[in-house]
Each structure stands twice: as structure tokens, then as C-alpha cells.
Amino acid sequence: MSAKPTFGVVLKIGSSSPPSTTLSNVFSVSPPRTSRDALDVTTHGSAGGVMEFMPDGVVDPGEMTVSLHYIAGDSNDTACLAALAAAAPYYFIHTVNAASGTYNRAFQGVVTSYGPDELGVKGKQTASMTIKVSGAVTQEVTA
Numbered sequence: 001m002s003a004k005p006t007f008g009v010v011l012k013i014g015s016s017s018p019p020s021t022t023l024s025n026v027f028s029v030s031p032p033r034t035s036r037d038a039l040d041v042t043t044h045g046s047a048g049g050v051m052e053f054m055p056d057g058v059v060d061p062g063e064m065t066v067s068l069h070y071i072a073g074d075s076n077d078t079a080c081l082a083a084l085a086a087a088a089p090y091y092f093i094h095t096v097n098a099a100s101g102t103y104n105r106a107f108q109g110v111v112t113s114y115g116p117d118e119l120g121v122k123g124k125q126t127a128s129m130t131i132k133v134s135g136a137v138t139q140e141v142t143a
Contacts, residue, residue: 004099023079106140112130
């Protein structure tokens with residue numbers, strides 16, 4: 001098989017490392033994607049007038065978005081609000097299925113937004129959280 005199911009993602013958060021609070025009722029996670037800017041180094045002498053680039057010296061570790069069922073005042077809501085109000089980065093670990101076992105990505109991050117999504121007449125209550133990664137992401141495969 002050349003694919004793995006996404007079911008079973010686990011997200012832990014906390015003010016210390018390793019984080020010990022597992023968020024329940026998470027139904028969607030968009031993991032952080034590292035990116036690097038390309039610096040324009042084109043000159044009037046660039047061959048054929050074609051733009052040239054070099055990689056910037058730093059990378060942006062990205063951001064994570066999380067969607068979860070929203071219940072005002074429950075343990076998820078309390079943990080997410082605490083992370084949003086924190087005066088320092090929080091710790092996060094998200095676990096996904098790997099080729100064999102699971103794959104953990106741990107990082108520190110700043111919660112830049114959290115709150116309930118649209119509360120329509122029909123449907124369920126959901127919330128979204130955005131986390132800006134701060135520093136390097138460590139990765140490990142576990143059994």
C-alpha cells in the first residue's frame with residue numbers, strides 16, 4: 001500500500017516540555033510547512049535577462065491550524081485560551097501515522113488565534129486555532 005490513513009492524529013499542548021494535555025475532539029490538523037524565501041539576485045548582466053535567485057539564509061518554520069468541536073468552558077477551550085493568553089511560547093507535539101509506528105513532530109509555538117467558528121442555525125459548534133511555530137521542529141519515529 002502506498003498511502004496511510006490520517007485517522008488517529010494526536011495533538012498535545014502545554015506550558016512545559018513535554019506537553020501533557022491531549023486535545024480531544026480534534027477533527028482536522030494542518031501541520032506546519034517550512035518555507036524559505038528566494039532572494040532576487042538579478043543584475044543587468046544576468047544571462048538573457050532572466051531573473052536569478054538564491055535561497056535566503058533563514059527558514060520560516062510555518063504555522064499549524066487545528067479544527068475541533070467547540071464546547072465553551074470545557075477542558076479543550078480552557079487549554080486553548082490559556083495558550084492564547086500565554087506570555088511565552090507553548091509546547092506542542094502532534095503525532096501521525098508513519099511507515100511503521102507513529103511520527104512525532106515537537107515544537108514551540110505562539111497561538112495567534114483561537115475561537116469559535118460560525119454558529120449557524122443548523123450544524124455543530126466548532127472552533128479553530130492557529131499556531132505560529134517558533135524555532136526548530138524536532139521529528140522522531142516511534143514504534
